Amino acid sequence: MSFFELFGFGLADIGRKLFFSMSLCMEIAEIRADEFGVYVSFEEHDFLERYIKFIVSQGLVYYDYSDYLIDKDRQVAPILLTPLTRRGREVLRHMQQLTNNAFHECLLRIDESSLSSLFGRLDRVEQCQQRLVSQ
Numbered sequence: 001m002s003f004f005e006l007f008g009f010g011l012a013d014i015g016r017k018l019f020f021s022m023s024l025c026m027e028i029a030e031i032r033a034d035e036f037g038v039y040v041s042f043e044e045h046d047f048l049e050r051y052i053k054f055i056v057s058q059g060l061v062y063y064d065y066s067d068y069l070i071d072k073d074r075q076v077a078p079i080l081l082t083p084l085t086r087r088g089r090e091v092l093r094h095m096q097q098l099t100n101n102a103f104h105e106c107l108l109r110i111d112e113s114s115l116s117s118l119f120g121r122l123d124r125v126e127q128c129q130q131r132l133v134s135q
Contacts, residue, residue, distance in 0.1 A: 001028050003051050005130055008095055008103035015092060015104065018061050018084055022077040031122065054077035099128045
């Protein structure tokens with residue numbers, strides 16, 4: 001899983017907002033895991049915290065980071081649905097170009113009806129990520 005995937009597959013409200021939850025992360029991880037299974041440890045929580053810091057520090061969404069800190073202090077996984085900033089919309093537009101429109105609005109969860117189309121989009125996303133990393 002990558003920040004790229006979390007951002008792209010978290011789109012909601014016709015691509016105007018970003019959704020994030022542990023359930024979305026688990027759904028992406030389970031699809032990626034194949035037969036090996038998925039578990040959540042400190043490393044995974046640290047990764048998700050870095051993702052929240054990243055989208056806030058890069059100005060991709062309107063989100064009060066102190067809300068995340070309150071959830072963390074209460075040992076609650078955050079759930080957010082927050083508008084994209086202008087910069088976030090520009091990043092999304094660029095991601096759409098790079099992946100041949102692999103990202104579009106989700107229904108706040110990956111369900112059976114969207115699962116078949118998701119596999120094709122995951123392949124395009126993976127290819128794009130590999131090209132970006134190799135540059």
